[in-house]
Amino acid sequence: MAAAGSRARGRGPRWLLSLAGLAVAVFFLAPYLIMLVGSFKSRADILGVPPTYLPEAWHPGNYASMWDTPETPLPYNMVSTVVISVAATLLVLCVAMPAAYYSARNRFPGRLAFLLLVLVTQMLQPTVLAAGLFREFLAIGINDTWLAMILVNAAFNLSFAIWIMHSFFAGVPKEIDEAATLDGASRLQTLRQVTLPLVWPGIVTAIIFTFVACWNEFAASLVILTTAENQPLSVALTKFVGQYQTSWQYVFGISVVGIVPVVILFALIERRLVAGLTAGGVK
């Protein structure tokens, strides 16, 4: 997306564009800057009327004391978020990779139907099926468990992973495979030593995108995880809102911890974000 896509035309001076760019950046970052600054305020400070833009005194200790906050068992929520996200991502990888590889490399009856199913699933969200999922998990006895949310997250992010890996596998010329096979490499060797390195960017994109989506999942967790200790950060955070005196400094401390890692991950795949989401519809 660098030089190739740039357009040097336009009449205004370039610093004017930079200025507009700066305004855009500030607009998008402002809420997160408020969070960051707020997470360092004292309780009295953040509930003060009228509010101050900067803390009277900076309290980095909030990041230690927030773990004992009475609203929610925060350490458990953190563990839940990590366990559910990591497990769901691994499950997606194990399930999606074979499907993406095979459907990109082979023709078989029902291939189009399979890809259509994947595409339709990609456009569905747990929100619209929450009632059904809730009833299903109740019936098979895994309601309110990590397992339930690992399955939900994996199923609804599977399609994106298949789709993006499919396009990378399809982009590897068959001739490369054939050359390796002629040189006496087994199918598995070819896969590991020739194909995998070429599709690695697609795999990384799938891993990161899935992980971030699982990390932020809210609707299904809200209905399925009823025990406070099982809930992820996104659900735990809603407990603070509507309290008589909300501990906003902790809300923002938790938010910073919940947002910074995924923003860094997302930034790593910034250039490839669109390709998978729009499933070949743009180009």
Place this chain on the structure above:
Amino acid sequence: MSIGKTRPPKSRSRRTGSGRAGRELLSALPWLAPTLVLIFAIVLFPAGYMVWTSTRDVSEFGVDRGPVGSENYQRLLEFDAIPRVLVNTVVWVVGVVLVTILISLALAQLLDKAFPGRRLVRLAVIVPWASSVVMTSVVFYYGLDPFYGILNRALVDVGILDQPYGFTKNTVSAFLVAMGIAVFVSLPFTTYTLLAGLQTIPEDTLEAAQVDGAGPARTYLEIILPSLRPALAVATIINIINVFNSLPILRTITGSIPGYNADTTTTMIFKFIQAERQVDTASALSVVNFVLVLVIILIYLRVVRPMRED
């Protein structure tokens, strides 16, 4: 990945015949089975189960008390709040998607131009995309508090407001605030999609327009916008689905407002499941939502034709 490695390396063949097709299907299955099982168990089965539940009478403790036909759907129709909720849903989806698309068109145009610091601006734009929507909504809820809210203070300091306003305290302004946040979190994906569309327009097409003496307005309307049509279709339809399914924003911003005046059909489903403990009615409304989403997906498949390369 070792399953099926004994298969011949390529199964693409011009030969036909049901035996051949059957064998091809058999060798494909081990690779696809995990995906099919997961999609069946967590997407298709609950969808079917939801349709089934919508025709049953389920107690608040989850006990199935037998069939009731279309009673759950009739109860929905007779529900006093339904007209308001339907209007809200239309306003919510149309308003948010329209404003998102318009702002994104401008943003994409800016980010497509080369200027110092563009890479950093692009990274700033993805922050709301990566962030939890709950967390983003919560900071707006805090910021717009009439007493300690920092955004309210900023609006007063800048001179837009004379005194802090309780944006989140009454139904209409809270709903509008929620719509604003929905636009805010939808902009990154939409802008990136349109940006990808802009980058497919060949440089010489634009140069040719300039040579022909077309001004910037004409170039935009007659060349850029038509070329953006596929990207616009994708962005619009995916946004419609996302915005329609959105729960966390309204739940955070208007959740403390009693009644259903600030609800969409989606947030209403969750009130039925949680507060009212009526899974049967919730299922009926979910089925309605589900059918609507399927219709939108069908439109997507017809308009965008994402499978056309295969």
